[in-house]
Every structure is written in structure tokens, then in C-alpha cells.
Amino acid sequence: MPDKCGESLAGRQKGKEKMQQEMNKSRLRQRLLEQRGALSAAQREQYSREACAHLLACERLMDADVILAYYPFRDELDILPFLEEAMRRGKEIWLPRTIPTKREMVPYRYTGKQMLAQGAYGIWEPDPTKAKPADTGRLEAVLVPGVGFDRRGGRLGYGAGYYDRFLASLGHRPFLLGVGFSVQVVEQVPMEPHDILLDGVVSEKGCWQT
Numbered sequence: 001m002p003d004k005c006g007e008s009l010a011g012r013q014k015g016k017e018k019m020q021q022e023m024n025k026s027r028l029r030q031r032l033l034e035q036r037g038a039l040s041a042a043q044r045e046q047y048s049r050e051a052c053a054h055l056l057a058c059e060r061l062m063d064a065d066v067i068l069a070y071y072p073f074r075d076e077l078d079i080l081p082f083l084e085e086a087m088r089r090g091k092e093i094w095l096p097r098t099i100p101t102k103r104e105m106v107p108y109r110y111t112g113k114q115m116l117a118q119g120a121y122g123i124w125e126p127d128p129t130k131a132k133p134a135d136t137g138r139l140e141a142v143l144v145p146g147v148g149f150d151r152r153g154g155r156l157g158y159g160a161g162y163y164d165r166f167l168a169s170l171g172h173r174p175f176l177l178g179v180g181f182s183v184q185v186v187e188q189v190p191m192e193p194h195d196i197l198l199d200g201v202v203s204e205k206g207c208w209q210t
Contacts, residue, residue, distance in 0.1 A: 025190050029156060032148045035183040037075050047181055047204035048078035054207045055082045055143075058200075060175055062086075064140035068094045068107050068174075071116065071124045076145055077179055077203075083110065094134050097125040098162055104169075105162045107134045141175040142167070144198060149178045153197035153210040154189030167196050175199050177207075 039047070055061060067086065072078045083093050087110075096105040100120045108115075108126035119125035144163055148156035155178055157163060167176070178201040185203060200209035 025156060025159075028186070028190065029147050029159065032156070032184050032186070036147075036181055039075065039181065039183065044075060044078065044181075048072075049081065050204040051077055051179065051181075051202055052079060052082040052085075054202050054204075055079065055177075055179075056085060058177070058202065058207045060200075060209070061141050061143075061177055062089075062091075064091070064175060066092045066094065066134075066138050067141045067143065068096065068139055069110070069143045070145045070179075071095055072145075073121070073123045077181055079143065079179060094139070095126050096162075096166070097128065098123070103160070103162070103165065105166050107136065107139070108132070109134055136170055137172070139170065139172075139174045141177065144176055144178050146178055146180060147184065148189050149180055149185050149198070149201045150187060150189045151185070151201070151208060151210065152188070153178075153199065153201075154191050155195070155198055156189045164194065164196060168194075177202060179203075 061067070069079060069083055070076075072080065087093055093110045094107040095110045095116075096107050098105045098119055098121065108128070108131040110126065111131070113124070115127055115130040116124040117127040144155060146155045146157050167173075176196070176198045178198045180201070180203055182203040182205045185201065191197075198210065200207060
């Protein structure tokens with residue numbers, strides 16, 4: 001049995017490793033946000049159109065009838081053309097509403113921008129006075145935004161953990177597809193044991209599944 005000194009040393013080492021990993025995540029997050037922000041408006045528009053075409057061509061995604069997506073914010077990849085075409089094809093689209101006081105997000109069915117309001121972070125989110133929370137048991141696929149991705153399904157988020165907690169709370173696993181520009185795809189994203197791997201990633205260069 002380790003003595004108290006051994007336990008203390010092991011604890012300190014573990015703490016150092018966790019701190020180093022957080023520093024690595026922070027540096028990578030900053031670099032990828034800068035690279036995404038360096039894309040011109042014309043590039044973001046073109047790459048977003050190309051990525052939306054790949055989303056519509058993704059058979060596993062389009063086999064889903066209920067899809068949780070996101071409303072693009074700032075210089076994120078714009079998936080609005082995909083949302084409009086998916087709804088035209090009869091897909092049920094949900095968007096999340098974040099609740100900062102509880103550090104959680106709640107999905108609502110998206111029917112158009114008229115049912116949205118700006119949330120705590122300035123993101124357009126469902127207005128709870130105009131819609132009811134969706135039944136997460138019906139969820140079949142999730143389009144997951146992020147800062148960085150890798151081809152093994154790793155994802156680097158914005159640091160608040162909303163998606164990790166939401167996905168962990170589900171009683172089943174939907175198809176998880178990361179969405180971002182190719183400049184956001186790296187060789188390896190730092191992962192922790194509780195992080196949930198994605199099933200694939202879409203960028204303007206195509207769709208690949210892990």
C-alpha cells in the first residue's frame with residue numbers, strides 16, 4: 001500500500017499532467033480560432049456551401065429523421081443552407097438553447113428564425129415562449145460545432161462542456177458528426193477519459209467517418 005508521501009507525490013504528478021493538458025488545449029484552441037478567423041468572408045461563404053453539399057450527401061446523416069444542429073455564430077461554418085434543405089426534405093431539425101446557470105443545453109424544434117432570440121452568449125437560440133423542449137429520446141443525429149477536430153473523432157470545444165454534458169445525459173447514442181472548416185482539422189486533439197468521440201467530421205473538403 002502506498003504511503004502518504006507516495007500518494008501525495010502521485011497526486012501532484014497527476015495534477016501537473018492535467019494542468020499541462022489544459023495548457024495544451026488552451027494553446028491549440030487559440031491557434032485554431034485564429035486560423036478560422038483569418039479566413040475571408042468570401043472563403044467562409046464558399047467553404048460553407050461546399051460543406052453543406054457534403055452534409056446533404058452524407059447517407060448516414062440523411063437517413064436520420066431527427067437532427068440536432070446549431071445556429072452559426074460569428075465565423076463558424078454556416079450550415080443554414082443545409083438546415084433549410086433538410087427541412088424541405090422533411091427532416092425534423094432541432095436547435096439547442098443554453099442555460100448558463102445550470103451549464104446545460106435544451107433542444108427545441110426549429111421552425112424558422114421567427115422562433116429564435118439571442119441567448120446569453122449572443123447566439124440565436126430557440127425562444128422557450130414560442131416552442132416546447134424536444135423529446136431527446138427521438139434524437140438520431142447531432143451536428144456538433146467546435147474549435148478543432150481530428151480524424152479519429154476527437155473534438156476540441158469552446159471549453160464550457162455543454163455538448164459533453166448533453167451527450168452524456170442521453171439514454172442512447174445518436175450519430176455524432178463534427179462540422180468545421182478544414183483549417184480546424186488537426187492530427188490529434190488532446191482528449192480526456194470523459195470526452196465523447198465523434199463518428200465523423202465534415203468540412204469543405206468532404207465527409208469522413210471514423
